[in-house]
Amino acid sequence: MKKILGSEALIKSLLEEGVDTIFGYPGGAIMPIYDSLYSYQDKINHILTRHEQGAIHAAQGYSRVSGKVGVCFATSGPGATNLITGIADAQIDSTPLVCITGQVPSQLLGTDAFQESDVIGISMPVTKWNYQITSSDEIGEIISKAFYIARSGRPGPVLIDITKDAQFSEVDFNYKKCERIRSYHPYPIINDKKIKKASKLINKAKKPLILVGQGVLLSNAENELIKFSEITGIPLASTLLGLSAVSCDHKNYVGYLGMHGNYGPNVKTNEADLIIAIGMRFDDRVTGDTSKYAVNAKIIHIEIDPSEIDKIIKTDVAINADAKEALIGLNKIVQKNSHEEWINEFRECDKLEFDKIINKEINGFYDKLSMAEVIHKISEFTQGKSIIVTDVGQHQMVASRYYKFTEPNSNITSGGLGTMGFALPAAMGSKIGNPNREVIAVIGDGGIQMTIQELATISQYSIGVKILILNNNFLGMVRQWQELFFDNRYSFTEMKNPNFNKITDGYRIKNKKLEKREDLDKVIKEFIEFDGPYLLNVIVEKEENVFPMVPSGESVSNIRLE
Amino acid sequence: MKKKGLYQLKKSDNKIKEYTLSVLTEDKAGLLNHITIIFNRRKMNINSLNVSTTEVKGVSRFTIVVESSKEKIIKIVNHINKLIDVLAAFLYEEDEIYYQEIALYKLSTKIFLKGDLVEKIIIRKYGAKILKIEKDHIIIQKTGTKVGTQKLYDELKKFGEILEFARSGRVALSKKKRKTINFIKKLEKTKSNKLNI
Ligand SMILES: Cc1ncc(C[n+]2csc(CCOP(=O)(O)OP(=O)(O)O)c2C)c(N)n1
Ligand SMILES: [Mg+2]
Numbered sequence: 001m002k003k004i005l006g007s008e009a010l011i012k013s014l015l016e017e018g019v020d021t022i023f024g025y026p027g028g029a030i031m032p033i034y035d036s037l038y039s040y041q042d043k044i045n046h047i048l049t050r051h052e053q054g055a056i057h058a059a060q061g062y063s064r065v066s067g068k069v070g071v072c073f074a075t076s077g078p079g080a081t082n083l084i085t086g087i088a089d090a091q092i093d094s095t096p097l098v099c100i101t102g103q104v105p106s107q108l109l110g111t112d113a114f115q116e117s118d119v120i121g122i123s124m125p126v127t128k129w130n131y132q133i134t135s136s137d138e139i140g141e142i143i144s145k146a147f148y149i150a151r152s153g154r155p156g157p158v159l160i161d162i163t164k165d166a167q168f169s170e171v172d173f174n175y176k177k178c179e180r181i182r183s184y185h186p187y188p189i190i191n192d193k194k195i196k197k198a199s200k201l202i203n204k205a206k207k208p209l210i211l212v213g214q215g216v217l218l219s220n221a222e223n224e225l226i227k228f229s230e231i232t233g234i235p236l237a238s239t240l241l242g243l244s245a246v247s248c249d250h251k252n253y254v255g256y257l258g259m260h261g262n263y264g265p266n267v268k269t270n271e272a273d274l275i276i277a278i279g280m281r282f283d284d285r286v287t288g289d290t291s292k293y294a295v296n297a298k299i300i301h302i303e304i305d306p307s308e309i310d311k312i313i314k315t316d317v318a319i320n321a322d323a324k325e326a327l328i329g330l331n332k333i334v335q336k337n338s339h340e341e342w343i344n345e346f347r348e349c350d351k352l353e354f355d356k357i358i359n360k361e362i363n364g365f366y367d368k369l370s371m372a373e374v375i376h377k378i379s380e381f382t383q384g385k386s387i388i389v390t391d392v393g394q395h396q397m398v399a400s401r402y403y404k405f406t407e408p409n410s411n412i413t414s415g416g417l418g419t420m421g422f423a424l425p426a427a428m429g430s431k432i433g434n435p436n437r438e439v440i441a442v443i444g445d446g447g448i449q450m451t452i453q454e455l456a457t458i459s460q461y462s463i464g465v466k467i468l469i470l471n472n473n474f475l476g477m478v479r480q481w482q483e484l485f486f487d488n489r490y491s492f493t494e495m496k497n498p499n500f501n502k503i504t505d506g507y508r509i510k511n512k513k514l515e516k517r518e519d520l521d522k523v524i525k526e527f528i529e530f531d532g533p534y535l536l537n538v539i540v541e542k543e544e545n546v547f548p549m550v551p552s553g554e555s556v557s558n559i560r561l562e
Numbered sequence: 563m564k565k566k567g568l569y570q571l572k573k574s575d576n577k578i579k580e581y582t583l584s585v586l587t588e589d590k591a592g593l594l595n596h597i598t599i600i601f602n603r604r605k606m607n608i609n610s611l612n613v614s615t616t617e618v619k620g621v622s623r624f625t626i627v628v629e630s631s632k633e634k635i636i637k638i639v640n641h642i643n644k645l646i647d648v649l650a651a652f653l654y655e656e657d658e659i660y661y662q663e664i665a666l667y668k669l670s671t672k673i674f675l676k677g678d679l680v681e682k683i684i685i686r687k688y689g690a691k692i693l694k695i696e697k698d699h700i701i702i703q704k705t706g707t708k709v710g711t712q713k714l715y716d717e718l719k720k721f722g723e724i725l726e727f728a729r730s731g732r733v734a735l736s737k738k739k740r741k742t743i744n745f746i747k748k749l750e751k752t753k754s755n756k757l758n759i
Contacts, residue, residue, distance in 0.1 A: 185754035307640035
């Protein structure tokens with residue numbers, strides 16, 4: 001067999017795993033890999049971002065819309081450390097990634113060599129697995145392991161660090177796909193007794209509520225979930241990351257949970273007599289005060305990761321399984337039922353929320369445009385069919401509340417970590433991962449400035465994303481907390497922003513500023529229908545608050561409508 | 563299959579007790595760091611830690627002793643079990659294991675001038691032994707529990723200054739009739755590596 005360089009073995013390994021897109025940024029310690037990549041440009045599309053953080057968030061967006069493993073490249077030292085925020089984000093939001101970093105030659109490890117950083121040590125607590133390759137013979141085996149680990153079970157990010165000498169030395173390349181690791185058992189074997197026990201609770205519950213988490217999307221269990229809800233008649237509420245798993249217009253869908261979620265599902269959590277949590281982890285933004293959470297309910301928790309079970313909320317029946325597998329099991333034995341009265345109680349809550357909040361928000365109650373008004377318009381115009389990529393802040397909560405998703409894998413946001421700067425690069429990855437769908441990034445005037453350099457990437461590759469800045473001249477979410485909980489002391493949250501339109505001109509991307517309500521329809525239409533990247537800078541009400549709100553650390557029953 | 567199994571909590575699980583974790587892992591660099599990070603993150607002190615090879619080639623055993631509530635330690639065990647290179651983590655209370663620690667005591671040789679007292683105490687009462695006698699110092703060795711080695715320490719101190727003292731981490735084996743290799747073979751055969759739908 002002909003020997004090849006380790007760097008080429010790496011590229012061939014990626015091809016064996018079906019990789020066709022890489023987001024990355026070169027530098028000294030990864031140059032041999034980039035050199036090998038040069039010969040494979042017909043097979044692999046490499047996107048040169050403008051910052052490694054951009055590369056990894058793009059890989060996250062790519063993965064979350066396509067279900068494939070996202071791949072990114074970075075060099076050693078600063079290149080690798082620039083990935084860390086994205087790795088931590090992918091870890092907490094269960095996104096499968098394989099990150100390849102270059103490393104100084106193995107004989108220089110530990111010597112404080114130029115651009116050496118202990119990325120294995122640094123990334124250990126935020127990766128699902130990491131490994132340093134110091135010999136070219138290891139490349140095939142380790143890359144196949146990396147992909148297997150990243151995508152199986154509860155997905156997550158894997159980092160592979162490759163020393164420069166391993167890239168440069170020759171190897172006999174043959175690739176074998178990893179199919180099992182004896183110390184890793186990603187798919188728990190389902191316990192039928194637990195399914196039976198759960199179905200008994202489900203059959204006799206009077207006020208049951210399903211909590212839909214991202215696990216449903218990750219295991220492609222959307223259809224099984226709908227079937228489950230339709231057989232049992234149980235209402236469905238969604239976490240932030242579970243949004244879009246269930247179409248918002250489904251008759252049993254009762255809304256969005258958590259701090260800025262809908263009124264109904266939050267207050268009703270404490271009236272429910274059974275909670276069926278599927279692929280979610282009872283984040284504190286969902287539960288509020290856990291001692292006053294689901295106080296009347298028995299808990300069934302369907303969860304693939306055993307360490308999540310009983311971590312926050314003690315269960316009555318824990319089903320440690322893949323969501324789809326568990327739902328298939330349940331659907332075979334649960335009784336047909338309906339809970340119309342119970343669901344009507346949610347509709348009453350919806351009315352209250354509409355009268356107190358939504359009506360004013362979407363129907364031009366304020367002088368300036370409100371965030372909700374803009375999102376509502378976009379939701380109507382796109383019929384809920386777009387992929388919405390949100391950054392972190394008020395605009396994120398508003399987008400999650402007012403965009404009425406009708407298709408799965410359409411809500412891409414940084415949930416667990418709440419990473420400002422996520423949306424612009426993640427949107428570009430999302431568009432590349434699913435070029436046939438409309439991708440709209442919803443970003444605050446603060447967040448866009450954290451990764452604004454990626455406008456250059458969008459421009460260079462003509463990535464047709466729509467970028468909506470909801471511009472309130474404030475770090476709005478922090479300002480809201482200052483107003484409500486810190487006595488209006490606006491400590492360092494007001495910004496003197498640059499002219500976003502001029503900046504976008506500089507990147508040669510079409511853009512517009514929208515300020516007047518009477519232009520809303522026309523401009524949104526133009527924005528959505530335009531073929532290619534487009535940035536829309538919408539000047540919105542400066543000091544608007546997002547309601548409802550469960551104040552941090554309080555019970556979900558104390559959700560405030562104003 | 564017990565592997566990476568699920569420990570479920572009971573209401574009475576918040577009493578503080580001594581727990582011993584026995585963690586079988588692949589023999590991989592960096593795992594020690596990975597495991598201790600998990601304790602660190604939850605602000606839990608490790609009382610003793612021992613890493614050694616096992617009778618199975620390529621498999622290591624970490625023995626970790628902590629004081630904790632069951633509730634807290636179970637979450638840590640579940641987290642350790644999640645590490646890719648961990649074969650299995652077991653949680654034991656004191657009565658579920660055989661365990662020992664070893665202590666070495668360095669004393670001035672002059673202590674022998676006190677006659678057979680030393681020998682009586684060292685050898686008979688505490689079951690310790692003299693490992694080495696040099697011109698100016700002697701080394702005494704004792705295996706046992708922390709309480710036992712500490713008692714000997716206190717007793718020896720009465721005879722003169724202890725020059726140096728060291729105690730190992732705990733090593734422990736479960737009282738169950740289990741063969742590591744069979745357990746690992748079982749892990750290799752289980753179907754939980756693939757989704758079965
Ligand atoms: C990297 C990072 N730094 C700080 C924060 C804290 N934070 C959360 S929301 C927010 C304000 C965001 O402001 P902007 O992007 O303008 O969005 P708005 O809330 O105004 O819609 C801040 C600073 C964060 N989430 N991420
Ligand atoms: Mg803002």
